[in-house]
Each structure stands twice: as C-alpha cells, then as structure tokens.
C-alpha cells in the first residue's frame with residue numbers, strides 16, 4: 001500500500017530562492033515615457049479587435065499590436081504572439097483603446113451568474 | 129461589443145498534466161505567455177528602486193476553444209507554485225471554474241489548489257490524471273486526503289486524451305451551473 005502521508009508532502013519551490021522572503025508581484029514597466037503604473041483593469045482573456053483607423057502615426061510596436069487584431073484576439077494571445085509580457089501588453093492595449101485604435105469585447109464577469117452563457121458553453125463542448 | 133471570453137483555470141501541482149490537458153482540448157497548440165515578477169517591498173505602486181532588483185518571469189500556458197461566433201473559451205494552466213497567488217487571482221477572477229489535476233503519486237502537490245478554490249468559492253472539479261493506468265487510492269482515500277467536500281466532483285482522466293479532457297470540462301461546466309442561484 002502506498003504511503004498516503006508521504007504523497008501528501010508538499011512540492012516546494014525548487015528554483016532559486018532569491019525571492020523566498022517576499023511576495024511576488026507583476027513588475028510595472030515604463031511604457032512610452034510613462035512612469036506611473038497605469039491602473040488597467042484589462043483581463044488576460046478579454047478580447048480586442050482593430051478599428052478602421054490610419055496607423056501611420058503609431059509607433060511600430062503599437063502597429064504590431066493593431067496588426068494582430070484583424071480578428072478578435074485576447075490579451076493573452078497578443079502577449080504570446082508578440083513575445084511581450086502580459087504587464088506590457090496590457091498597458092499598450094490600454095493606450096490603443098483610449099486612442100480609439102481598438103475595440104473591446106465584454107469583460108470577464110465578476111461573478112458568473114449567466115446561465116444562458118453556461119448553457120451555450122456546455123452545448124459547444126458537447127459538439128466538440 | 130458582444131464578444132465574450134469564458135475562462136477556465138487548470139491547476140494542480142507541477143507535472144500533474146496541466147499543459148497536456150490544455151493541449152488535448154485546445155483548437156490551437158498551447159500558447160505561452162509570461163508575466164514579469166519583482167519582489168514587492170512596501171507599496172506595490174512604488175516603481176522607484178525597481179531598477180537594480182532582480183526580476184523573474186513566470187510562464188503561463190493557455191489554449192482556446194471557439195464555442196460560438198461570439199464566445200471563446202480560454203483554458204489557463206496556472207503556474208504550479210502556490211507562491212504565485214496573484215496570478216491565480218487574476219486568472220480565477222470571473223472564471224467559470226477550475227479543474228484541479230492530481231497525480232496520485234504526489235497528491236499533496238495539488239492540495240494548495242484545492243484549498244485555494246475552496247476558500248475563494250470558485251466551482252471546481254478534481255481530475256485524477258491516470259498516469260500509466262495505475263491507481264493507488266480509492267475515491268474515498270483521495271477525497272479524505274484532499275479534504276474534498278462531498279459535493280465536489282472527483283473523476284479520473286487521461287489528460288492526453290481529447291475526449292477524456294472534454295468530459296472533465298463538461299463536468300466542470302455542469303458543476304458551475306448547479307452552483308448558480310435558482311431563478
């Protein structure tokens with residue numbers, strides 16, 4: 001019989017322990033000369049889409065983002081495609097939303113209470 | 129605009145099959161994104177002094193399933209270490225629920241996840257990944273060890289198998305539906 005107590009032993013962090021003493025938080029980065037952490041409420045699953053706008057005045061890094069938004073795409077996908085950490089993508093997408101280059105989908109709900117949505121998801125999964 | 133994202137968290141200890149499960153049901157090969165972490169001292173929004181500190185990154189795998197023209201489901205495999213709470217917080221925020229994967233050889237590695245979702249009140253199911261087909265414990269033993277509420281679904285799966293992973297997802301969505309207030 002296997003040893004259940006042994007199996008319950010925690011797997012502890014086996015990487016370098018430089019951070020063991022403190023809590024880890026996302027790093028706020030300077031973007032576009034802004035030093036303050038923008039308080040973005042963007043969720044990593046929220047989707048955005050390009051709006052018909054002339055991109056000439058945008059910096060190349062921002063053009064790259066809009067260029068990836070021809071069809072609806074999530075913040076997490078943008079981060080993966082462009083190899084930029086989530087914290088940076090969020091700040092940049094926030095700027096693009098503010099300036100009207102991108103449109104935004106529904107935010108992830110605070111509390112999922114939408115039975116209709118869950119029924120849609122269930123039906124979708126059963127069709128897979 | 130009416131484009132909706134639905135989130136599902138895939139949690140569990142290191143090597144329990146999170147990335148494998150995400151990959152088996154996702155319509156795209158799992159993608160990886162990363163977050164940069166720094167050590168918080170006092171004020172989180174104090175950016176002075178960030179320079180010179182060593183930063184680290186944490187990787188996050190995810191996949192997607194297009195449910196309908198308006199709805200996309202995203203599956204996020206959380207970093208196993210329970211030190212990354214804040215990432216769990218963000219992923220769990222507004223999520224339908226969580227799948228906690230368990231490897232019976234190292235049951236304890238999934239306990240922090242069970243505890244976290246329990247405390248947070250997020251619907252979750254526990255899926256025992258049947259590595260090599262062996263099963264060391266009975267349902268009762270696993271429930272006991274993980275201190276599972278009797279109402280929490282516990283099922284066996286093969287994370288490499290699409291249908292098996294799909295069943296786990298379906299069980300989770302049904303569980304989430306059962307937890308909705310009636311009416």
Ligand SMILES: Nc1nc2c(ncn2[C@@H]2O[C@H](COP(=O)(O)OP(=O)(O)O)[C@@H](O)[C@H]2O)c(=O)[nH]1
Nearest residue numbers: 142143144145146147148258259260286287288
């Ligand atoms: N035999 C077997 N191997 C598996 C199964 N699920 C995952 N693996 C393997 O276990 C290892 C860890 O899986 P992974 O998905 O990377 O775990 P994660 O750390 O939770 O993301 C990989 O080498 C997988 O190929 C399974 O159901 N059976």
Ligand SMILES: [Mg+2]
Nearest residue numbers: 146147189205
């Ligand atoms: Mg993984």
